[in-house]
Amino acid sequence: MINDMKPEDIIGDYKEVMLDLYGGIKRLCLYSEVETPYPDGKLIVSTTDTNGIITHVNQSFVEMSGYTEAELINAPHSILRHPDIPAAAFKDLWDTVLRGEKWQGFVKNLRKDGGYYWVKATVIPNIRKGQIVGYTSVRRKPSRSKVEECIKLYPTLM
Amino acid sequence: MTFRLTVSPDFTPDHLPGWYIFNTWLQKQLGEGIHLEMYNSFQAQHEAIVKDQIDLIYANPFDAAMLVRERGFLPLVKAHGLSDEAIIAVNAESPAKDVADLAPGTRVAATEDPDVRLMGMIMLEPADLTSSNIDLHLCDTYVLVAKKLLRGEADAGIFLAEAFDDLSGMIKKQLKVLVHSQIGVIQHVLMVGPRLTDRRDELRDLLLAMPSDEKGQDVLNNLGFDALINVEDEEMEFMIDLMDTLNT
Missing domain, CATH: 3.40.190.10 (Periplasmic binding protein-like II)
Incomplete structure (x- = not known):
């Protein structure tokens, strides 16, 4: 379950765009230029089922996303999708994990309040008895130099 | 048959006597001979694991994937309220x-x-x-x-x-x-090897019941633990996946 973003949730000036998310979902995204720094020493952890529906989040996920745990569980992981991240990056993620391999990349995530935060994300398929039963995503603090590289690179992939 | 217990070489030196006390307690409870072998290095411990010389291990989370996926170990318990940071x-x-x-x-x-x-x-x-x-x-x-x-x-x-x-x-x-760090979910786990897996439930029951018994509580105190809590197979798999994402 994923809803359009609401103006009353947004902090500061914002732009809006209709995003096409994985699975044919359309979502109205409202986004600002307010960055939340990644907290030192923490990991953001979540698990999804094989369709990318969130089944578990840790407290850092809740704090950084701005959503409650109840809003996150059963929502598509693309609830974090920021319009500045090219679709090609997510296609590469899905192609990689569907092969049963680990994916890693630098991602700008969208908060409920329209702001954003950068992460270094690693997604791993959860393989149980030879079958992929879901995915675990672990985000950690990225280096500023890598983020700056992505800020230059990603617009060229849109 | 004498089984072999070992502890991840990063144990706190203050708790070394505690592990010997634990081993004595465990032998009495289980009615089996168990030898406690403390290795000086991770390498020496790995060599013993690969030679299938270990039956019980208080394992470093980094080794969990190898123990579960390559050597057939299963999780038993972890210390309540402690995580590696x-x-x-x-x-x-x-x-x-x-x-x-x-x-x-x-x-x-x-x-x-x-x-x-x-x-x-x-x-x-x-x-x-x-x-x-x-x-x-x-x-x-x-x-x-x-x-x-x-x-x-x-x-x-x-x-x-x-x-x-x-x-x-x-x-x-x-x-x-x-x-x-404030990770919270990376933790040492006591695990059981293939020669003892048929007694896993019995072992787990004994370990979980330790705080309800005066002697058991004393053994826990000597290890610096207040209680041991169950680790389900899926929880172990989750920690292995987590360590795998970090080791990249």
Whole structure:
């Protein structure tokens, strides 16, 4: 379950765009230029089922996303999708994990309040008895130099 | 048949007698001979695991994947309320105020504890530091890591948070913490090997019941634990997946 973003949730000036998310979902995204720094020493952890529906989040996920745990569980992981991240990056993620391999990349995530935060994300398929039963995503603090590289690179992939 | 128990070589030295007391208690409870073998290094412990010489292990989370997926070990219990956390510290006089102030070529002192070193390296990543561009100084103990910082022989140190807390006040005063991990889910787990898996439920019941018995509680106290709690197979798999994402 994923809803359009609401103006009353947004902090500061914002732009809006209709995003096409994985699975044919359309979502109205409202986004600002307010960055939340990644907290030192923490990991953001979540698990999804094989369709990318969130089944578990840790407290850092809740704090950084701005959503409650109840809003996150059963929502598509693309609830974090920021319009500045090219679709090609997510296609590469899905192609990689569907092969049963680990994916890693630098991602700008969208908060409920329209702001954003950068992460270094690693997604791993959860393989149980030879079958992929879901995915675990672990985000950690990225280096500023890598983020700056992505800020230059990603617009060229849109 | 005598079984063999071992403990991850990164155990706190203060708790060494506690593991011998635990082993004596466990032998009585289980009615089996169990030999406690404490290895001096992770390498020596790995060699024993590969030779199938180990039946019970209080395992470092870094080794969990190998134990479960390659050697057929299964989780039993973990300590209640404890998790492995890492600290990056520098000499108090260091100009570095943040990890981001450290540059490639930084001399990093650490021990061989694999999960702590992994967490520490992740906390150095925001400074673009990796194992290929730091000058790693391996030390036998965390006290020696601290000494390297105090003598100016290393620029940053990776500590197990618990070991850092145990340093003397005098040493801690001369150090500065740059970052403290708050991961919460990386933890040592007591695991059972293939020769004892048929007694896993019995073992788990005994271990979980320890706080309800005076002797059991005393054994726990000697290990620095207040209670042991169950670890389900899926929880173990989750931790293995988590460690796998970090080890990239």
